[in-house]
Amino acid sequence: MLATRVFSLVGKRAISTSVCVRAHESVVKSEDFSLPAYMDRRDHPLPEVAHVKHLSASQKALKEKEKASWSSLSMDEKVESLCFLLHKCGFGEKWLNVAEEGAADLCACKWLSSLPPVYRIKFKESFAEMNRGSNEWKTVVGGAMFFIGFTALVIMWQKHYVYGPLPQSFDKEWVAKQTKRMLDMKVNPIQGLASKWDYEKNEWKK
Amino acid sequence: MAHAAQVGLQDATSPIMEELITFHDHALMVIFLICFLVLYALFLTLTTKLTNTNISDAQEMETVWTILPAIILVLIALPSLRILYMTDEVNDPSLTIKSIGHQWYWTYEYTDYGGLIFNSYMLPPLFLEPGDLRLLDVDNRVVLPIETPIRMMITSQDVLHSWAVPTLGLKTDAIPGRLNQTTFTATRPGVYYGQCSEICGANHSFMPIVLELIPLKIFEMGPVFTL
Numbered sequence: 001m002l003a004t005r006v007f008s009l010v011g012k013r014a015i016s017t018s019v020c021v022r023a024h025e026s027v028v029k030s031e032d033f034s035l036p037a038y039m040d041r042r043d044h045p046l047p048e049v050a051h052v053k054h055l056s057a058s059q060k061a062l063k064e065k066e067k068a069s070w071s072s073l074s075m076d077e078k079v080e081s082l083c084f085l086l087h088k089c090g091f092g093e094k095w096l097n098v099a100e101e102g103a104a105d106l107c108a109c110k111w112l113s114s115l116p117p118v119y120r121i122k123f124k125e126s127f128a129e130m131n132r133g134s135n136e137w138k139t140v141v142g143g144a145m146f147f148i149g150f151t152a153l154v155i156m157w158q159k160h161y162v163y164g165p166l167p168q169s170f171d172k173e174w175v176a177k178q179t180k181r182m183l184d185m186k187v188n189p190i191q192g193l194a195s196k197w198d199y200e201k202n203e204w205k206k
Numbered sequence: 207m208a209h210a211a212q213v214g215l216q217d218a219t220s221p222i223m224e225e226l227i228t229f230h231d232h233a234l235m236v237i238f239l240i241c242f243l244v245l246y247a248l249f250l251t252l253t254t255k256l257t258n259t260n261i262s263d264a265q266e267m268e269t270v271w272t273i274l275p276a277i278i279l280v281l282i283a284l285p286s287l288r289i290l291y292m293t294d295e296v297n298d299p300s301l302t303i304k305s306i307g308h309q310w311y312w313t314y315e316y317t318d319y320g321g322l323i324f325n326s327y328m329l330p331p332l333f334l335e336p337g338d339l340r341l342l343d344v345d346n347r348v349v350l351p352i353e354t355p356i357r358m359m360i361t362s363q364d365v366l367h368s369w370a371v372p373t374l375g376l377k378t379d380a381i382p383g384r385l386n387q388t389t390f391t392a393t394r395p396g397v398y399y400g401q402c403s404e405i406c407g408a409n410h411s412f413m414p415i416v417l418e419l420i421p422l423k424i425f426e427m428g429p430v431f432t433l
Contacts, residue, residue: 042255168334169340177337178338193209
């Protein structure tokens with residue numbers, strides 16, 4: 001009885017078929033994965049739909065202005081609508097009329113925050129924004145080092161509380177006598193142990 | 207025998223093992239080259255800015271990466287087969303020793319010129335003297351002459367074992383009901399160690415093989431045969 005009540009609290013959300021409920025945090029609401037969707041992807045530069053579907057009044061006005069002759073646009077507006085659009089498609093400066101000097105500067109890929117409304121109607125993030133790095137690597141590396149350190153603690157505990165003593169053949173005197181015996185036997189005299197021993201001077205070769 | 211934490215092969219004590227070491231160097235170099243190439247390709251794949259996913263029909267590249275591995279495989283196979291046939295060369299052994307695996311010791315029979323049969327048990331830790339090799343030294347070693355072709359007949363009396371001496375390049379399974387043969391010629395005198403190389407029960411790690419190779423003149427004097 002209690003279990004079913006708990007399940008209905010947790011389970012309903014967990015097994016919900018509504019995308020909006022399940023993905024409440026990061027995913028933009030999408031009704032149906034069979035319809036064209038917007039996505040910011042480096043390998044998919046022209047998404048199927050525009051970012052903003054329902055234009056506000058000012059946005060509608062801007063779009064109307066874009067439909068008219070582009071010579072009526074101010075330098076800024078012209079550059080905004082044409083250049084950025086082409087830039088997003090990856091064509092860069094070469095499509096601009098070089099005579100428009102100001103335009104060449106403005107087409108540098110440096111403005112993140114200054115992207116104009118026309119651009120933002122069509123696209124959510126610029127290439128620079130979507131490709132930006134993050135600080136996740138610090139978390140990953142830090143987490144890995146933490147767990148390695150924890151493992152070291154576990155191994156220290158094992159050595160102290162679990163393992164028995166080492167066999168007597170690990171004692172320093174034993175190892176010394178053993179090494180001497182191996183040298184007397186000329187173990188691996190070509191490239192191995194005995195090849196590193198100077199038999200005339202009775203010491204390791206320098 | 208290997209020193210502690212040794213990763214590479216032991217020095218050769220027979221001509222076949224010398225060949226095997228050279229072959230190992232050759233094959234390992236091929237492996238390193240291939241691994242390096244693959245890691246480089248992987249690195250490029252992970253750090254590329256290119257995003258074209260519709261590439262197909264790279265016929266020249268496909269031809270190269272089919273023919274080139276085939277050539278590499280041939281270059282590995284030829285030395286390998288050469289050594290394989292070298293081990294089977296007729297070499298007219300002077301001496302035949304039988305080695306019989308038991309759980310968990312070896313029995314050696316020298317029956318060419320008389321009848322010498324003895325067991326070879328690992329020295330228990332309590333019986334070791336300081337300087338002895340733990341898990342390797344045995345009570346009775348297999349004494350053999352150097353520079354003579356020796357034939358080993360290997361079998362087992364109970365379960366599978368394997369008679370292995372790495373420095374001579376030997377590893378032969380001891381199979382109950384079957385006689386396996388291997389031959390070798392040792393080039394240097396000395397004491398050479400090996401361990402049972404087929405899982406055979408609780409003390410599989412505790413039935414080593416120890417060969418004591420001595421000059422033929424001394425061997426002929428008969429120290430082996432005075433048990």
